[in-house]
Amino acid sequence: MQLEGKRVVVIGAGSGIGRSVAVAASEAGASVVLAGRKRESLEATAALMKGRREVRVLDASEETQVAAFFEEVGSFDHLVSTASQGASGPLTGMGADAIQRAFAAKLWAPVFLVKHAAPRIAQDGSFTFFSGFRAGRPAVGTSITSLVNGGLEAFTKAMAVELAPVRLNAISPGVVDSGSFWDRLGTEARERLFTDYAKKVPARRVGRPEDLASATLFAMTNPFLTGTVISVDGGGLLM
Known part of the structure; x- marks a missing residue:
C-alpha cells in the first residue's frame, strides 16, 4: 500500500480518523494536503508528519469554498473525506437545524467535493468517503444518521459508474474511539x-482510528476496488 509520488487530499484531517488517515498516507510516502475547518488542529496533525504536507482551511459543506480550494490545490491522486455530523433522537422532536447540519456534512460536502475535484483527479485516482454502520442497521433515534449514511453510500456507487475509471468507495465504521467526537x-x-458495544460485537472491542486508516489505504491503493462499501x-x- 505504497503511495510514493502520490498526492492525497484528506478532508477532516484535524482529528480522529482523519488525522490517522493523513499520518498513515504520509508514512506510505504521499504528499498530503490537510484540510478542515480549524487551522490549529490541522497544524497539530502536520506536526506528527515527516513528509511533504500543506495545511488548508476548508468548510467542505460550502460550495464556494470547495471550488476555490481545488483551484488552489490543482491536480492530485486521491481524496479522503471523513466529514461527519451527528443528528440523533426521535425525528418528531428534532430541529431543522440539526437535520440540515447532518445533510451538509454527509451529503452536500461529498457532492461538492466530487463536483469540483473530479476535473483535477488522476485517472487512476480515487475518492474515499466515510458513511457508518447505521446505514445498514438503523435503531431508534438514528433516522437521520441512517438516512445520510445510506444516501452517501448510494451516491458513492452511482459516481463510481459515472466517473469511471476513477474509483469511488465508502468506508463504514462502527463505534470508533476517535477522541473528541465523543x-x-x-x-x-x-x-x-x-x-456495551465491545460486549456485543464479534471483535469484542471498539474500533481505533488506525483500524480505519488501514482500510482507507487499502481502498486508495487497490486498483480493482470501486463502488464498494467496506464495513x-x-x-x-451482525449484532
Missing part, C-alpha cells in the same frame, strides 16, 4: 457506550 456524551456515557465495524452489522 466528548459531547460525557465521560460516563461514553464509557458505557464503548463497553470496518468489528462485526457491528
